[in-house]
Amino acid sequence: MELATTDLPRPNDPHEDFLRLFMRHEPELRAYVRACLPRAEDVDDVMQEVSIVAWRRFPMLAEASQFPRSACMIARYEILKFRRAHARDRLVLDEDIMEKLAEEGTEEISRRHLQLSALDDCIAKLPEERRELALMAYAPRTLMKELAARKGRTEASLYQLLARIRQELLRCVENTLALEAHTS
């Protein structure tokens, strides 16, 4: 199959440069936003705004290497904006805590990239039954009550099991990154 001329990479096309950078750093940015927001569903809304503002400000970016930090600054602003709009909702962290989380999160952005790469292997290493359960629990439109009933568990025990799986993944990632740091 031949490529149309429009499919060929265009050097110095700002649209393509932006898309490449955004797609590469989207997982870190998403994790950054998630840390400050109580519901995973809210992350999509904030990420949408982040992408729009990042695109508008892209011409002002001097170097591509500045992109993750610049995107974090935008995300921080958007998180706080979201917080002000949802201040009365349940489990919304106070603004000073969000500020701290965001500020420290910006410094961790390169570590987060390594962490997310390591997580692929760690999820694959999970025992099959646990991995399946975690993916079912995180699948869109899953109701924990229904999943618990299907698995013959109580809702509380399912939440506990999910917490153990996350904890297991956390340990795995820390070990992987420590090993990589030791060998390099």
Next chain:
Amino acid sequence: MTSHELDLLHGYFNGNIGDAEFAQLQSLLRENAEARRVLRDLAAIDTKLQGAAITRSTSVALFTAPSSCGARVSHRPAWFGRLGWRPLAACAALALAGVLIRGMLVRHFPTHTRILARELPALIDSHSGSLFADVSTPETNTGSTDFLLPTYLNIHIP
């Protein structure tokens, strides 16, 4: 970090933390940089699991959805299988023949036109001299003929 503190962090991601525990979590996060770091690490795990679950459910949907290429998909209703195609073809042929015969009859014997031509002038004659129509003297008609009506129906507006 204590196991209770870890429970608070996991409860935040599960969304099933109570108000009193959430207040404890807030004070923990305000004071403890290690707790904030773990929260961010757990957020990364949370987003990764969510992404993996979405990817998996999308690929499951792609592989299990009925395909229009390759496999033969039947769109016939269930009753079709019971009757077969012959009785249906016979019904369709009869219906078509009926439509054709009716068309021929109407062309040769335009009954509605004949009845109208015969009956209508007589009907209007009975109201001769009324404001609206005078079919007895069409030549005297000075009104507009833009209406494309038969001549006996030309309308006089006094």
